[in-house]
Amino acid sequence: MSDRKEFRDLAPPEAAHEAIASLDLGGGTEHVPLREARGRVLAERVDATLDVPGFDRASVDGYAVRARDTFGADEADPARLELTGAVHAGEEPDVTVTDGTAAEISTGAVLPDGADAVVMVERTDTEGDEVLVRTSVAPGDRVMVAGADIAAGERALGPGTELTPREIGLLSALGVDEVPVRAAPTVGIISTGDELVRPGEDLHSAAGEIYDVNSYTTATAVEEAGGEAALYPHAGGAASAASPERADRPVGDDYAEMERILTEAAAECDLVLSSGSTSASAVDVIYRVIEEQGELLLHGVAVKPGKPMLVGRLADSAYVGLPGYPVSALTIFRTFVAPAIREAAGLPEPRTATIDGRMAVEERYAEGRRRLMPVGTVADERGDTLVYPVDKGSGATTSLVEADGLVEVPAETEYLAADEAVTVQLFSPDVRVPSVYGVGEDDPAFSRFLDGLDRPRYLSLGTREGRRRLRDGVPDFAVVAGSDGADDEYERAGGWTREWGVLVPAGNPADVTGLADLVDRDARFVNRGQNSGLRRALDDALAALATDRDTDRAALTDAIDGYDMTVRAHESPARRVAAGDADAGLGLRATAEQLGLGFVSLGEQSTSVLVNPERTGKEGVEALREVVENADAVLADLPGYATE
Amino acid sequence: MSDRKEFRDLAPPEAAHEAIASLDLGGGTEHVPLREARGRVLAERVDATLDVPGFDRASVDGYAVRARDTFGADEADPARLELTGAVHAGEEPDVTVTDGTAAEISTGAVLPDGADAVVMVERTDTEGDEVLVRTSVAPGDRVMVAGADIAAGERALGPGTELTPREIGLLSALGVDEVPVRAAPTVGIISTGDELVRPGEDLHSAAGEIYDVNSYTTATAVEEAGGEAALYPHAGGAASAASPERADRPVGDDYAEMERILTEAAAECDLVLSSGSTSASAVDVIYRVIEEQGELLLHGVAVKPGKPMLVGRLADSAYVGLPGYPVSALTIFRTFVAPAIREAAGLPEPRTATIDGRMAVEERYAEGRRRLMPVGTVADERGDTLVYPVDKGSGATTSLVEADGLVEVPAETEYLAADEAVTVQLFSPDVRVPSVYGVGEDDPAFSRFLDGLDRPRYLSLGTREGRRRLRDGVPDFAVVAGSDGADDEYERAGGWTREWGVLVPAGNPADVTGLADLVDRDARFVNRGQNSGLRRALDDALAALATDRDTDRAALTDAIDGYDMTVRAHESPARRVAAGDADAGLGLRATAEQLGLGFVSLGEQSTSVLVNPERTGKEGVEALREVVENADAVLADLPGYATE
Secondary structure (H helix, E strand, O other): OHHHHHHHHOEOHHHHHHHHHOOOOOOOEEEEEHHHOOOOEEOOOEEOOOOEOOOOEEOOOEEEEOHHHHOOOOOOOOEEEEEEEEEOOOOOOOOOOOOOEEEEEOOOOEOOOOOOEEEEHHHEEEEOOEEEEOOOOOOOOOEEOOOOOEOOOOEEEOOOOEOOHHHHHHHHHOOOOEEEEEOOOEEEEEEEOOOEEOOOOOOOHHHOOEEOOHHHHHHHHHHHOOOEEEEEOOOOOOOOOOOOEOOOOOEOOOHHHHHHHHHHHHHHOOEEEEEOOOOHHHHHHHHHHHHHHEEEEEEOEOEEOOOOOEEEEEOOEEEEEEOOOHHHHHHHHHHHHHHHHHHHHOOOOOHHHEEEEEEOOOEEOOOOOEEEEEEEEEEOOOOOEEEEEOOOOOOOOOHHHHOOEEEEEOOOOOEEOOOOEEEEEEOOOOOOOOOEEEEEOOOHHHHHHHHOOOOEEEEOOOHHHHHHHHHHOOOOEEEEEOOOHHHHHOEEEEEEEEEEEEEEOOOOOOOOOOHHHHHHOOOEEEEEOOOOHHHHHHHHHHHHHHHHOOOOHHHHHHOOEOOOOEEOOOOHHHHHHHOOOOOEEEEEHHHHHHHOOEEEEEEEEEEEEEEOHHHOOOHHHHHHHHHHHOOHHHHHOOOOEEEO | OHHHHHHHHOEOHHHHHHHHHOOOOOOOEEEEEHHHOOOOEEOOOEEOOOOEOOOOEEOOOEEEEOHHHHOOOOOOOOEEEEEEEEEOOOOOOOOOOOOOEEEEEOOOOEOOOOOOEEEEHHHEEEEOOEEEEOOOOOOOOOEEOOOOOEOOOOEEEOOOOEOOHHHHHHHHHOOOOEEEEEOOOEEEEEEEOOOEEOOOOOOOHHHOOEEOOHHHHHHHHHHHOOOEEEEEOOOOOOOOOOOOEOOOOOEOOOHHHHHHHHHHHHHHOOEEEEEOOOOHHHHHHHHHHHHHHEEEEEEOEOEEOOOOOEEEEEOOEEEEEEOOOHHHHHHHHHHHHHHHHHHHHOOOOOHHHEEEEEEOOOEEOOOOOEEEEEEEEEEOOOOOEEEEEOOOOOOOOOHHHHOOEEEEEOOOOOEEOOOOEEEEEEOOOOOOOOOEEEEEOOOHHHHHHHHOOOOEEEEOOOHHHHHHHHHHOOOOEEEEEOOOHHHHHOEEEEEEEEEEEEEEOOOOOOOOOOHHHHHHOOOEEEEEOOOOHHHHHHHHHHHHHHHHOOOOHHHHHHHOEOOOOEEOOOOHHHHHHHOOOOOEEEEEHHHHHHHOOEEEEEEEEEEEEEEOHHHOOOHHHHHHHHHHHOOHHHHHOOOOEEEO
16 A cells, blocks of 8 residues: 555656657757768758759660651661761760761760750661661650759658668769758766776676666667767766767766766756666765756656656756666666657657567556566467566566567556467567577576577576476476476477586595585585576485485585575586685586586486477477487587487 | 560579579678677677676665574564674675674675675664664575676577667676677679769769769668678779778779779678669670679579679679669669678568568569569558559669569569559668658649658659549549549549749840740740640640630640750759740749749649548548648748639
8 A cells, every 4th residue: 555655656657758758859950971861860851953864865875866867767768867976974965966967875975966866776777977777766765854853843852751772862863962860869878876887897896896787778779769879977088079988987976976977968968868876875966966957857657667767857958867777777768768769860660669469478466556567578389479577676687688678557457368469569679579488407508509599588597497487388498407207298309418516626626526525524515596407406416315324305405515505507606616715516517627627426417408389380499409409519519418 | 585585594583692692791700899789790609707796786775684683583573783884885895794793785785794684774773883673584685696697607698699779788787898790791882884973073964974873872772781881983082991982983984993993892892782884885894804803603684673683703702783773773682682781791681671562553564574573652541551563664763762662573473463462572671651642743832741741752743644643543642733524533632723824034034925925936935744734734725825816726836946845843944944045934933933033924723632532531641631721821932822
């Protein structure tokens, strides 16, 4: 109920659209060279200012004549005309055609004075200085008169025309080399948070630094929508409107500095965007600057995830604050900001901006707020699009590439049923439904197999999660390490084995010989999570050891220092061992050899690709089968791997 | 029959595809800054080389604690912990959490040593130096462990991935600032013909110069397909691979010069494109250079318009020669060259590259050669796409914007029936079906009305052609000047009147007072063609004059010097008069005033918009109706125009 109350203080989504529409996002006229005008939109009508062609033009090779000199001529009784000269394309004629004469003429050449038609060379012969014309022609024959293609004063292209190669061609013909186009709105992007570092710079993880995700994502999304993006720096760097990349460091939380950057961006850009700061102080300073130098139109929108959204004016510029989570930022940008940028740039929404599909699963909603639900897509066997929810507020960066777009769910909707029709607003018009979608074990061999597929999606969430999702029927396949009785229900599209064990520092300084040493000695161990097939193999081995020792498994796992310290991916334990943060880790021989670590083998594990029974005939699944079947070369290259 | 025989000497289209596929169009790997990588395609797999986040990260504002210190705590019985310090985002912790202590922590900050969980601030109070924790937390609560989002060693993105904002976001998170992408194939474009002038330069029409259409059209089409285009000059200008625009003048027909340019382009580019020269000598030198320095694989393809097509190798480069007519050049490019460029760039065919439709009219084919038929498109009332043939080999530049794409018609097809389903290969993925399509009079008022419509197509082919096409049922509307009994069959979406007459030099030096003066005096007159509604008005007036004089019209027209000299557009006669090339011309008062000419009124002409009966409910037609109904302001601005 407290949640519901809060929604009443948030602006309705329509108000957010209206607030943004009320802002001036620029969009005047600018002139660009024709050569760079592709994809731009004409701001004004372009009329022809010259005739095309600009002269009466021969349309074949032959002879320029006065038509009446040829009247009555035919094969048997040619007209004999005196040859008085020649005109070639690109030359000014230095000959005049008078009664009884003709001039040689090339295709594209200017019809000389006096001539009113051209006879094609195939219908003529020459005899000395004479041309024998073996046909009768009418005035205008084989001549393209000046302006016949387009004439001066004619409307050539209208305002709002998107310039594709064909329009560029017409403008070329008219000699236009600078084109009046809708100006791209300029968008300044400010990143907030002292902990953010630009890609390419050194990252001090120990100091809590992370790479800035939203700045580049938003900048490229701005460009995709037809805007011009400028990144604003944290500090230093001579900022000027001329340089599109202002900066090396994101905007810090320092009040004066942030105020300076905001003011500068507002002065230079039509729109300023920031994305949610982790620090309340950054939000405070944005508030203060907007209230002092502009107007806050709206704070918080009653749409999930619109709560942190801000809309306002900042000096003569528009301002929108986006949420901090990457998928949320892109969702709010796609829904509220991109349409306004396109509008200012004069661009229509791309035809591929949305796709229709149906829900792959039922999805229920607890709270009464409109949702912009991030979704993934997968094709069924018929090629129709199935839609499933992703990133339920996780804030993970990886969700960015799992989510294809969003589905708008009205506030009053309590659930979307499986098979219910929905429209997906794609995060980019270039996003396509993956050719094949799988979930399962993080396996280095399978990672390589994926390289052989066109547009696959694979989430390495582990064997257990792979089995769970396959059971729910959404993915096309799962990759499972280790076996399970229920696996028999599925078609198995091939498999392989991998050697697993304990990874130790190079040279195995502690002389670890097997699992028992982990239990009995004082070694810092790094484990994998419950979803991992490797973890299952370890637990099975521990259970067997417990049986041998006539104890229970918990007694053994309690004795392993770090058994509960689990990490995400197949290389993670190995990297902790390599970094000296642990004495041993769970992993694969392939990983140990790749990272130059020691390896104590504990066994081989069978790994399989299981296929969703409803997708066995799908093209992407067939491509996957083929890649797995032809896996020998990849497997031979990976230590500890083998074909079955 | 001679035509049929010739086809046997042309290569089948499949051979042309194979020949081009056999050429090496580059497509290696290059590294681009992440900020500029949008729309590019990953050349290699990108694995994470670091953990995201790179440290155990607090996911809320609160207190970093040892979870076991909170066991059993609740609202009534809080755990009391000693506050030992604070950690903010972007700071390296200078505090260690030991038993019985807690540290203040901000969202995004590094979990300090000793702590294993975070308690959100809302579940705590402070009393002096103590924190009262009113809930029990488990190890890991409110902590995002290092690598939880993506871990070092995990596969992030695969080769072939098209980079949209979301992929840019993931790469940002990984700190990647240079991305290995498929290199864009470089394409050198050579224009042939001494008569060609680049847009923006002075044009000497008297010397037969015309603006070069194919170079810019092809260059932008290359870029649209994912290639990088370089225009090669005719002569002079230090050509270098670094400068994308090599030139000011197109390639001339001079042998040595052409050879130099071809050789240079082949050395610098993956592919060299030329478009048909009007001069046989240019083709000769291309032949010779290819045969000396490369290999001619194919000359002429058995597809209309593929006869002039050339495919070969030139040194280490690929070479394709395109036809000279703009629509033909774009047709051959779209069909044979664009797919090869996309393939080399690693790009898929855009989803909007084709549309399905049905034939609006029957079309018959006389000869047995496969056709790439240029077509226009128009939507019917239901929004389905109708397709009709355009540019039957006219070579006109204006056809470029009349044709939306092409339909492949197999050699054995004798006709396509009306309503037959066809697939249109659009000339650009950005081409859209026009919102409304009309044909008719070239009228300055109507040109302005068009500015108020979104994506209209209007061909000013004259009143007669407008009526004819409307009768055939293809356009949505026709604009007709003057009336015709058959017009009553159609809904009339408004109309206006315009004053027409004879345009004379400023001040009317010859004191022309009416039509009779044209007949009776020795004045050079410029007429409009038979399709023009103005011409019809003139002929009607001449017929009336003939009746008055008791003679026939032919007697009068014979007496007008230039009656048969017709020009294309509404301003054309006026411009000839203004240039001193004629003493009088047929035209409108509006044109006379615009160009500062004298005007002798001969009457008013009613002009109407007639609607295709099958499209009266179409959205684009409704928009047109509205624009014409609200025409007062436009008409008030044009001398001689009036609302009805």
